[in-house]
Amino acid sequence: MKKSILYGIFFLAVMVAGSSCSKDFLELEPKTGQTEANYYKTEGDAFLAVTAVYDAYAVQNWQFAPTMADIWSDDAFCGGSDASDMSQWQDMESFKMEPENNSSSDLWNRCYSGIYRANLYLQKQEDIAWTTEGLKARHEAEVKFLRAYLYWDLVRHYGWVPIITEVFPNVEEYKNVPQSTPAEVFELIASDLLDAVAVLPVVLPSSEKGRISKGAVQALMARIYLYQTGMSAINELGLTAEQWTDGTTTINKAYIQSALDEVILSEAYSLIPSYADLFDWDNQNNAESVLEIQYSDKAKSGDWGGWNINGNFASVWYSVRNPVGDTTVFAGWSFSIPTWSLADEFEPGDPRKYVTLYDAEANMTNYNRAFMNTGYFNGKYMARAAYIGSGGDASHNFPRNHMDIRFADVLLMAAEVWLADNPGKAAGYYNRVRTRALGESAAKTSITLDDIYHERRVEFGGEGLRKWDLLRRGLTYTEQKINASFVVPAGITNAGDFANRNYKPNTFGMFPIPAGEIRNMNAGVLKQMVPAYIGL
Amino acid sequence: MIGNSNIYYFGDSKTQYNGTQPTRIANPSLRWETSEQTNFGIDMTTLGSSLSVTLDYYIKKTKDWLVTAPVPMLVGNSAPIINGGSVQNSGLEAEVSYRKEIGKLFLNVSVNGAFNKSEVLDIQNAEKRLQGGDGGFGQSGVIYAEVGTPMGVFYGIRTDGIFQTQDEINAYVGESGAKIQPNAVPGDIKFIDESGDGTISDADRVQIGSPFPDFTGGLNLGAESYGFDFNMFVYAALGQEIYSATRRYDMNGTNFTGDWLNRWTGPGTSNHYPRVTFVDNNLNQKTVSDFYIQDGSFIRLRNISLGYTLPKNVSGAIGLSRLRIYVAAENLYTITRYTGYDPEIGGGVFDNGIDRGIYPQARTVMTGLNVTF
Structure with missing residues (x-):
């Protein structure tokens, strides 16, 4: 009898002890790896x-x-x-x-x-x-x-x-x-x-290319300013021109004029002499580059989910389907086909035309003329056979940086913001870009907004800027150009x-x-x- | 945990850096899931212990159900594991087995079956609702749960056949008199405007099926006599649905299965398969709808085998203690109306019963010889 009571007490004690330590027993810190907390x-x-x-x-x-x-x-x-x-x-x-x-x-x-x-x-x-x-x-x-x-x-x-x-x-x-x-x-x-902008360095050493510099911030401010001001014409968006502000500083035309002048005068960037060299795959992060999105084959990417592709995947999207007769081209999927309207924008003899446009009819004996074919492909970024990566999936590893912001854009944005207030200065900036491609004889003494728009289109074709240039000039302008x-x-x-x-x-x-x-x-x-x- | 797959390159020489971020959103307030279960059971053995019957009725309540419920993308990282709510599973399980030696025949038969009902009692968020499970490429949010539904049922728009003529499209109007499906042409799917707002949108989604079977059961049959042995196992799951996500629904140029040869090609040709087109303005393919719901019930002969063991004196004569030859098959036959590869889909919690082109189970036929020295 006594014995069983003793057993009972013992059993109860074990249960109490068991339940009181159960919490520590269940809450464990991971033995390996690091957590957000540590x-x-x-x-x-x-x-x-x-x-x-x-x-x-x-x-x-x-x-x-x-x-x-x-x-x-x-x-x-x-x-x-x-x-x-x-x-x-x-x-x-x-x-x-x-x-x-x-x-x-x-x-x-x-x-x-x-x-x-x-x-x-x-x-x-x-x-x-x-x-x-x-x-x-x-x-x-x-x-x-x-x-x-x-x-x-x-x-x-x-x-x-x-x-x-x-x-x-x-x-x-x-x-x-x-x-x-x-x-x-x-x-x-x-x-x-x-x-x-108040903090970042003006000049980056070679080992820091790809990081954000002060010039990149100033150039992006200009790009956004132009869009914000242009889009303020659309009532539904509720934007006010010249009123882009953080509450203290207003990033208006005067601000952008001086910011862009500062970038230009910093001499951190310059136009490189040959437009074709600008897009040479062996000439990335060149003197004209303000900000590039860095892509490489080093990670040997191969995950089709999309989040872990560390090469320039767009290169494959742009390239020719089933190319025959030009072994420098790596086969792709023929997306983002340049329009006839873009091809027609180039002036005769403009060397930018066939850097921007790869002409498959002229350069290939055959290829798959797929949906919406015009014969043109994005010559700046399409995949090249000489740059197939060293591992992973070939499509995911093209080491071709995307030039997000380049100095020519800084110059043409500066021309645009100075156009009304200082036409001579605007023309000077504009001519730097234009004459690099077409020679000194192509310089203009006075320019219009249409001149700048034409120059932007032939200078930046295939670089993803045109849509925003269209929209900021108004929905009617956009409609005419797209319909054309x-x-x-x-x-x-x-x-x-x-x-x-x-x-x-x-x-x-x-x-x-x-x-x-x-x-x-x-x-x-x-x-x-x-x-x-x-x-x- | 911290992951390091956010790779970027710096410098002219593009040095690789493996950027870090938590692999998912942390949930410091996570609690252990608890469950309580009540069972009522009967075990009976009779007929000289050759017949036994087991009946079990259970109610299992799971509180603080652990689930990875989808979160909005704007959270910016993978969803945390949360205590989703409480779920009740109740059901009846029964097993009848009969084992008897009748002369030289040894017989072993058992039948089991279970009816299960799952019901969400509470969901611990403001919406009282969880949404998840992507369908085919281009379809999102196929599964949802809310109070009263099983934990994860199919959620989509109900369809009502195929528009055979333009007149049918013109006549399908909302209260305002405007066409409910203005982009449709004959051959397109007619979607039901459940919300009554005159358009087809997410608001029209309702429960369109459940991946959970009403009944699962098995039949096991074994017999031995005069050296022969026979065994078979049949499994059945009845009353569940499958969401067929076996194609890329955003890409109409990809291959279709053979049944699409029965597609709509003119008035009266099909009231089920829509027309096939590159330019699918009616979103026949992309809309999460009961067009993709199929009856997933199946009865499957899982195993069957027949063997023969030589009498001891015969095997002994050739120096062996035992010799058996047999022929066996797995997955020999399946009765189902499902048109995909395999109706046994499975899937994780909250991602059940979506067939994203599951690799079918193999049918295996084996013959063999067991020799014991």
Whole structure:
């Protein structure tokens, strides 16, 4: 009897002991690997966290903005194998994007992934043991530039987007973040760029090419200023010209004039003598480069998911299908086919024409004349057989940087902002670009905005700038140019490929908010605000 | 955990740096999933212990259900593991088995079956709803759960056949008198405007099927006599649906399966398969709809084998202690109406029953010889 009571007490004691230690027993710290809570300690950790933000700037993830911009514009047709190949781009080309469009969700995803990495970094930088003078400020400035760049991609593609500037402790909080107005997004962009411009170095040593310099910030400010001012003509966007501000400093015409003059006078950049050399694959990060997106084969990428492609994937999209007779060309998928309208823009003898356009009819004995074929391909970026990577999937490893901002753009933007206030100075900047290609005899003593637009188009063809140049000159201008690009020359046998493309002005060049995002947010938080997509 | 696959290159020589970020969103408030289960059971053995019957009714409540529920992309990283809510699974399981030696015949038969019902009791977010599971390429959000549904059912737009003529399209109007599907042409799918707002949109999505079987069961039959042995196992899962995501629905130029030869080619040719076109303005292919829902029920002969063991005196005479020859087959025959490769889809929690071109199970036929020295 006594014995059993003793056993009973013992049993009870074990149970109590067991339950009291169960919590510690279940809550374990990982024995290997690092966690978000304990990782961010050294300057090296900080640098790699910043690198992840750069990765979001570079990742193409089936949505590379410059490629999509050219397809949308009058510079390129969608192309591909047939009318349903990359339907997300075909629908963009045909002005019938709908909320399930994959490019719309891929671009949205890429932008917010980068914004998350930037926001996380800005929180975690406080945990780093900083020892190098000025390093914290520099990394913070780089991250803010990249965050501004990603919000700029968002605002020009979606207009009204949620602004997120921190990592929330609870994931549910994100589901209630409302869409901000375009003006509010521009304000955040201004704030981040103004923070960055005050800190970053003017000149980068060779080992730091690819990182953000002061000149890159100033040039991006100019690019965004021109867009913001131009788009303020569209009432629905609620933007005011010359009122792009972070609340303290207004980035207006005077600001941009002096910023661009500063970049030009810094002598950190110069035009290289030959336009063709500019796009030589062995001449990357040259003197004309203000900011390049760095691509290489070193990571031997091979993941078709899109997030881990570290070469210039667009090179394969652009290249010729089944090429025969030119062994320098690596076969591709014939997307972003240059238009006849772009080819016609070049003046006779302009050496830029056949750098920009690869003429397959002239250079090949045969190739697959696929959907929307014009015979032209993107000569600047199409894949080249001599640069097949050393491992991974060949398509994913082309070591061809994308020239995001180059000095010729700085000069032509400067010409544009000085045009009314100092025409002589404007013409001087303009002539530097024009005469580099066409010789001193081509210089003009007085120029118009149309001259600048012509020069921009032939100078930057295939580089993803044209769409934004069109839009900022107004929706009517855009419509005329896009409709003109669909006029098929006489004698073309595939004219049917270009039919039924009805320009829709009320997209403003923007995409619908992804349907999946609307579903995954709380009900009613996200709405289609761009007129073309309301009700979809 | 911190991952390092966010690669970027710096410098003229493009030095590779493996940028780092957490592999997913952390959830510091995560709690352990707990479950409580109540069972009522009967075990019976009778007929001289040759017949046994087991009945089991259970109710299992899982609280703080651990799930990776999709989050908006603007969160910026992979979804955290969360305590999704509570789920109740209840059902009846029964097994009847009969083992008997009748003269030289040894017989072993068992039948089991289970009816299961899953119901979400609560979801721990403001929407009281979880959304997930992508369909075919170009289709998102095929699965959802809300209070009262099983945990993860198909969610899409219901269809009502094919528009045979332009008149049918013109006559399909909303309250305002405007066409509900203005982009449709004859041969396109007619979608049901569930919300009544006069357009086809996400608001029209409803539950269109469930990947969970109403009934699963098995039959095991074994017999031995005069050196012969026979065994077979049949498995059945009935009442579930499959979402067929076997093509790229964003790319109409890709190959179709043979059944698409029955597509709509003119009035009266098909009321199920729409026309095939590159330019799919009606979004026949991309819309998540019950067009992709199929009956996933199947009965499958999992194993069957027949063997013969030589009598001991015969095998002993040639110096062997045992010699058996047999022929066996796995996955020999399946009865199903599903048109895909294999109706046994499976899938993770909240990603069940979507056939993204699953690799079919092999049919294996074996013959063999077992020799024991």
